[in-house]
Every structure is written in structure tokens, then in C-alpha cells.
Amino acid sequence: MNAPAYAQLVRQHFSRPVGAGCFEPGVPGVVQGCAGSREQGLAVQFQCRLDGEKILEARFLAWGCPHSIAGASWLAERLAGMGLVEAARITGNEVSAALDVPADKLGSILILEDALGACLENARQRHYLNE
Amino acid sequence: MTDSSATAKTIYLDYAATTPVDSAVVKVMVECLGEDGDFANPSSVHAPGVAARVRVENAREQVAGLLGARSGEIIFTSGATEADNLAIRGAGLFQVHKGRHIITSKSEHRAVLDPFKSLEKEGFEVTWLVPEDHGRVSAEQLQAALRPDTTLVSLMHVNNETGLVHDIAALGQLCRSHGVLFHVDAAQSAGKLPIDVRAMQIDMMSFSAHKIYGPKGIGALFVSREPRCNLYPVSYGGGQEQGLRPGTLATHQIAGMGLAFELAAGRMQADQQRLHELREVLWSGLQAIGGVTANGELEYSAPNILNVSFQGVEGESLLFGLDGIAVSSGSACASGSREPSYVLRSLGLDDQAAQSSLRFSLGRSTSRDDIDVVVSMLSAQVRRLRALAPDWVK
Numbered sequence: 001m002n003a004p005a006y007a008q009l010v011r012q013h014f015s016r017p018v019g020a021g022c023f024e025p026g027v028p029g030v031v032q033g034c035a036g037s038r039e040q041g042l043a044v045q046f047q048c049r050l051d052g053e054k055i056l057e058a059r060f061l062a063w064g065c066p067h068s069i070a071g072a073s074w075l076a077e078r079l080a081g082m083g084l085v086e087a088a089r090i091t092g093n094e095v096s097a098a099l100d101v102p103a104d105k106l107g108s109i110l111i112l113e114d115a116l117g118a119c120l121e122n123a124r125q126r127h128y129l130n131e
Numbered sequence: 132m133t134d135s136s137a138t139a140k141t142i143y144l145d146y147a148a149t150t151p152v153d154s155a156v157v158k159v160m161v162e163c164l165g166e167d168g169d170f171a172n173p174s175s176v177h178a179p180g181v182a183a184r185v186r187v188e189n190a191r192e193q194v195a196g197l198l199g200a201r202s203g204e205i206i207f208t209s210g211a212t213e214a215d216n217l218a219i220r221g222a223g224l225f226q227v228h229k230g231r232h233i234i235t236s237k238s239e240h241r242a243v244l245d246p247f248k249s250l251e252k253e254g255f256e257v258t259w260l261v262p263e264d265h266g267r268v269s270a271e272q273l274q275a276a277l278r279p280d281t282t283l284v285s286l287m288h289v290n291n292e293t294g295l296v297h298d299i300a301a302l303g304q305l306c307r308s309h310g311v312l313f314h315v316d317a318a319q320s321a322g323k324l325p326i327d328v329r330a331m332q333i334d335m336m337s338f339s340a341h342k343i344y345g346p347k348g349i350g351a352l353f354v355s356r357e358p359r360c361n362l363y364p365v366s367y368g369g370g371q372e373q374g375l376r377p378g379t380l381a382t383h384q385i386a387g388m389g390l391a392f393e394l395a396a397g398r399m400q401a402d403q404q405r406l407h408e409l410r411e412v413l414w415s416g417l418q419a420i421g422g423v424t425a426n427g428e429l430e431y432s433a434p435n436i437l438n439v440s441f442q443g444v445e446g447e448s449l450l451f452g453l454d455g456i457a458v459s460s461g462s463a464c465a466s467g468s469r470e471p472s473y474v475l476r477s478l479g480l481d482d483q484a485a486q487s488s489l490r491f492s493l494g495r496s497t498s499r500d501d502i503d504v505v506v507s508m509l510s511a512q513v514r515r516l517r518a519l520a521p522d523w524v525k
Contacts, residue, residue, distance in 0.1 A: 006451070014448070014451065014452070015452075017519070020519055021518075021519075034521065034523070037524070038483050038524050039482075039483075041445075043520070043521050043523065043524040044521070045521045061519060061520060061521040061522075062519060062520070062521070063443075063444075063445055063516075063519070063520035063521060063524045064445055064448065065445060065447040065448055065451075066447060066448050066451040069448060069519065
């Protein structure tokens with residue numbers, strides 16, 4: 001009616017996003033990364049709270065389409081409890097496949113991947129990740 | 132979030148897209164379909180054919196009655212799009228010996244833009260006006276565009292996206308005084324705003340039935356006989372509709388359109404007063420959210436349409452979050468398109484503002500409760516999406 005069809009998982013994550021918001025300033029072990037812009041159709045910020053190489057919790061802020069918000073939520077849910085090395089292996093393709101993202105939205109999913117990558121790079125720079 | 136089918140709980144605020152068929156109209160249409168009804172070909176000379184012809188001519192008078200026209204000036208078509216094509220291509224080509232300069236506006240419906248583009252490809256010179264007067268083309272702006280070789284001007288009465296209303300009487304007077312044919316797309320105004328084709332000096336005017344509680348698939352073109360407006364048909368194959376629109380007349384649709392127009396004439400003033408009041412309530416409620424902008428000044432817009440931009444939210448997510456509410460987005464009318472509306476762009480909105488716009492169009496069944504629910508849901512969604520956005524894009 002109002003919009004093209006969306007997968008049930010998109011509806012679920014959009015209406016009840018996991019990890020929506022950001023950590024209070026001063027919370028220890030928080031790294032973050034950003035990507036995108038309004039002009040690109042998606043602007044997203046990822047934060048991960050770490051204990052060594054382990055992600056305790058992930059949070060996000062996003063301005064974008066339902067697939068993008070749902071994708072960020074899906075990633076935040078997936079990242080919790082994951083190691084940084086394992087997190088670095090997550091690709092936009094996994095997000096797209098999980099949420100049945102249409103081809104014209106794949107650019108937004110790559111921006112999500114970039115934001116996660118920037119977050120993990122921040123962890124690397126702050127020596128949370130021993131390579 | 133929406134399913135593919137509307138439910139009983141859906142609040143429908145998309146009456147500018149289409150309307151349900153009035154139950155009285157349905158009844159009249161059914162009377163023209165079955166074996167015991169007036170199903171015969173209206174062109175046949177036998178008694179059943181004559182009965183169908185009476186239905187058609189009665190409808191022609193009903194349509195003409197809403198416009199201050201004569202019944203012989205009404206040509207039935209498949210809808211406003213076909214009427215626009217017939218008017219623009221038919222009149223443009225008929226007058227080619229007088230000139231090849233024609234004028235329209237960039238904020239017209241595609242049903243007008245595309246016939247103009249087709250003539251442009253065939254050697255016509257088109258002036259594409261950008262509305263300058265609060266989103267409207269003024270008489271002064273049109274005057275500056277007229278040339279000795281101008282033969283046709285086409286401007287819509289009410290814009291389908293913004294609701295902005297052209298001063299048709301002033302534009303018509305200008306065209307008539309220059310001997311230029313004036314066509315008006317009235318798909319959004321018929322039955323909603325007063326129309327007098329004589330006083331407004333209109334040569335051709337396009338209509339659709341489904342915008343005012345009539346059936347889809349039927350419309351009409353008013354073609355002035357005094358002064359005489361001549362045009363070529365755009366399709367061939369029979370002599371119906373004075374040779375301008377051949378094909379067997381669809382009695383049931385025509386009868387339905389006629390009654391829809393008659394019903395609209397009888398309740399137009401009361402409907403519009405009520406819808407104007409409801410729109411004020413809606414606009415007041417939306418303003419309380421903060422960061423909202425009306426696209427097109429309400430002072431100059433039809434009382435049933437409100438187009439609003441919501442700052443700091445992405446349009447598709449806003450629309451997706453409005454479960455149970457049927458409205459149109461600021462994207463192009465093609466379903467699923469994320470292209471920003473060219474009409475809103477022509478008002479000076481950037482892509483993001485255009486994409487974060489919603490068009491609310493109110494109708495006969497819209498209630499105060501509907502408006503309250505919509506305001507409440509929108510307020511919650513806008514706040515939620517704004518809270519979710521990173522600071523650097525707010």
C-alpha cells in the first residue's frame with residue numbers, strides 16, 4: 001500500500017531495533033565508526049563496547065531507509081558477544097541475504113559495512129585488536 | 132509497515148490519488164450492465180440502443196452541468212490522461228499552420244508533460260515555465276512567455292501533489308485576449324472547486340471520474356464550441372464522440388461519471404468547508420511536532436490537500452512506519468520509486484526535503500478521529516526516527 005514489500009525480519013528490526021542509541025560519554029571500552037551522509041541516502045554510526053577483543057554490546061544511530069535501519073539493528077544484534085576478528089569477517093552480502101534487501105538498496109548496505117569497518121578500525125587503533 | 136491489502140482499520144488519506152465509488156454510482160452502473168439493464172450499444176438505433184443512448188446523453192448533461200458547459204461540448208474519454216493527450220496533441224497539430232510555439236509548466240502532471248515532450252520531438256518549440264508565484268504560474272509570467280506564434284497554453288487547475296490552485300480566470304483571459312488556446316487539466320479540481328468554463332475563458336478542460344467518487348477508466352474533455360475550438364483526433368476507427376474519440380461508448384462508466392459529477396455539484400460547498408476545517412486541524416497537529424514545513428502556501432491551495440516536509444527524517448522510513456495509514460510520499464508517483472518529486476523540486480525543495488514529504492488528501496469519509504490518530508502516529512514516528520538519527524545529519 002504505502003511501500004514496496006519488506007521482509008518480515010526488516011519489519012521486526014525496524015519496529016523494534018536492537019541496540020538503537022549510543023553509549024553515555026565516559027563508558028569504558030567504547031569504540032565507534034561512522035559512514036555515509038544524507039546525500040548518500042544513509043548516515044550511520046556504530047559503537048561497540050569492548051572487553052579486550054570481545055564485543056559486549058553494539059549500538060547504532062542511523063538516518064536512512066527501513067532496510068538500512070533494520071540492517072544496522074541486525075548487525076548490532078549479531079555483534080553482541082562476538083570477537084573482533086570474527087566481526088571483521090561480516091560482509092554487506094550477509095546483511096543483504098538475511099534481510100532480503102532489494103538490489104537498489106545494496107549501496108546502503110555497503111555503507112553499513114563501511115561504518116562497521118570504521119568501528120573496527122577504531123578498535124585496532126586503540127589496540128583492542130592484537131593482530 | 133503495511134501489508135499488500137488494505138484492512139478495515141486503514142485510515143485512507145489518499146483521495147487525490149483516487150476515491151471509492153459512491154454507492155449510488157455503483158447502482159447506476161450496474162443498471163447498465165446486465166441482460167435486463169441498458170447494456171446495448173448506444174450507437175444502435177433499436178430500442179435498447181436508444182435506452183443506452185439516453186443514459187449517455189443524460190450523463191453528458193450531468194457532466195456539463197458541473198462546468199457551466201453545454202452537453203455537446205463534452206467528449207468522453209478513458210480518463211484525464213487521454214483527455215490531456217487529445218487536447219494537447221489534437222489542438223497543437225490542428226493549429227500547426229499558425230505556429231509551433233506551445234507553453235506549459237514544469238509542475239504539470241505527466242499526462243500533460245509527456246504529450247508536450249512528444250510534440251517537442253516533432254518540431255514544436257515548448258516553453259517550460261517554472262512557477263514563480265508561490266508555486267504557481269502568474270498571468271504576468273505567462274504574458275512574458277507568449278509570442279506571436281504561440282498557439283496553445285496548458286496549465287492545471289489544482290496541482291495533484293501540492294494542491295496549489297492556479298488563477299485560471301486570469302490565465303484564461305490572457306490567453307483569449309492573445310488568441311491562444313487554453314487547456315486546463317482539472318482532474319483534481321472538478322467537483323471540488325467551482326468551475327465555469329465560460330467565465331474562465333477555457334477552450335479545453337480535462338476531467339477524470341475516479342477522483343470524485345466515480346469509476347476508474349472514464350473521463351472527459353470539454354471542447355469549447357463558442358468560441359469554436361478545433362482539434363484532430365489522436366485515434367481513429369469510428370465516428371463516436373463527434374469523431375474525436377472513436378470506440379463503443381462504455382455506457383456504465385459514462386452513466387457512473389455523470390451521476391458522480393451531479394452528486395459532487397450538490398455537495399461541493401459543504402464538503403470543501405468540512406475538509407478545509409479538518410485540514411486546519413491536521414496542519415495544526417503536525418506543526419506541534421516541530422520541524423515541519425508546508426509545501427505550498429495553504430492560502431493558495433485546495434482545501435483537501437496538504438503536502439508537508441518533515442525535517443530530520445528519511446521519507447521511506449517515515450512512510451513505512453505509518454502502519455494503517457494510506458498517504459502518498461514525496462517520491463515520484465511511480466510505485467516504489469525513490470526519485471524525489473519533480474513538482475516539489477520545482478518549488479525549490481532539495482532532494483532530501485522532497486523525499487521526506489507526505490501528501491495528505493482528505494475526502495468524504497475523513498473524520499476528526501482519523502486526523503487525531505494520524506497526528507498521533509506521525510508525531511510518534513517522527514520523534515522516534517529523529518532520535519535514531521546521528522547528530523551530524525540532524
